[in-house]
Amino acid sequence: MASAHPVPKPAAATHPEQAYLALMRTIWTQGDERVDRTGIGTRAIFGAMLRWDLADGAMPLLTTKRVYWKTATRELLWFLTGETNIRPLVLQGVKIWNEWPHARYVRETGEAMSLDDFVARIADDPAFAEKWGDLGPVYGKQWVDWPTWRYRKDGLYEPGPGINQVAAVIDGLRRDPAGRRHIIEGWNVAELDRMALPPCHKSYQFHVADGRLSCALYQRSCDVALGLPFNLWSAALLTRMIAQQTGFAPGELVWMGGDVHLYLNHAGLIEEQLARTPVGNPTLEIVRQPDSIFDYRIDDFVVHGYEPAGAIKAPVAV
Template structure:
């Protein structure tokens, strides 16, 4: 954060807010002994991040299931779309309440397009039909395929979950930022460890990165549990890694704080498949963050 704020290249961006940005960054975290990269210099709402990750694994693209659990992190994009289409100056809380209460309204205005989870568990395919036309084929469950490949071919270099479906980017409310997850098995036998590298093309360091790190660590832990591997290392790699210019108060406040503590992530059980986890299966212990720091989301 300090490197970006003091030495980043100041530039205009898609949102019109403006950023300070650096390109090509890397962070590494040891996930052994239940360690988890959870920031302590501000409170990170890890419960929302965990619920978001479980939502991704369902393949859902509608914000209604998240809002029903009190998770509002995806509301800004459909809200903006609704305001522009309807001309109604509706508040966020009222919009979210309508999504929860009205299934038809949610279907029309709560969908984000084929974002993250859709690509992860139902990547679209097309087959050449007998009439000479292409028709929709069975979706590809990348997550399930990687679990099986980790079990059956741990030395493979193809343990990849990809979200960047070029053909469908224009239908997404937001193209995937944390776009590519690659897994790697180190060692053999009972000491074998599962590593994960996440490439993130665009990273909002103040608001997005804390969620992304916890989410990636959680996914890695679930994958390791499902494949009888020990948690290894999370390697995070960022492309355009930036801070928004309207996040000045958050950035300057956070840079005055010193990290403290060593939070841990506990998985309470190993369900039959990676798609059978529930929020109650996760527990974070020894997490004593400093106060909440808020900033607006650039949409």
């Protein structure tokens, strides 16, 4: 006999991407509006957190717009080389750093070369790229070759051997998983004025519990519409790579933002994305385990089940 009171169905689990959309909505509707460094203007809040469980291959790969995860992956692999010139990225079709050296070229030469022509010359002319394509000691340089100085007998200082923070973290995790000093730091105060852009995703700390490796990323400044989708993917990918190299299972990505903002000229992107609903749960497979964290290739990474809504374009603030 049928019950007079049907048993309610369990509520569907909240899609993990909803937390990102909620953050975007809060900033857009409640954020403090201000004129920023770029002159474009933002709405911002101070202090935010997102958490993403990386178990079973899960990744923070947004589905409410297409995120070009291979571009973000190529950038991460470039960081791990310690390279600071955009030419290797340009030759792979990665465009995300082009605006900064182009702006410096126009400012210092007074020549109104278009961005497309500048990038083409970076690709075709290694000498031009060496002079104009360098970003200064940004992310990768600090990650794998943090500068040191040593005192000489004559009372002067000279450059010492660089510190490879990534290799040190991996070694530390293997030797002392319970340690609280597994940190990769990008904020080198002594070299900030030489960087095209001081590091936004600046501090990574790794933590092991129950055989799972988690990462907490602190980001001092975050463009939530364009930057954060890449930042989440890259931090999770780095965590997955280090987990593979150290023999731990992937744990959780904990992202924390300081000045978390949306640019006023991104209104179309924001409103379109907030009208969309997350679908599916894409996963990442790492198909090969190289001998070193520095030996991964782009074809080592395969994403399954990613069927996002279409891309939404918006200008980058420089």
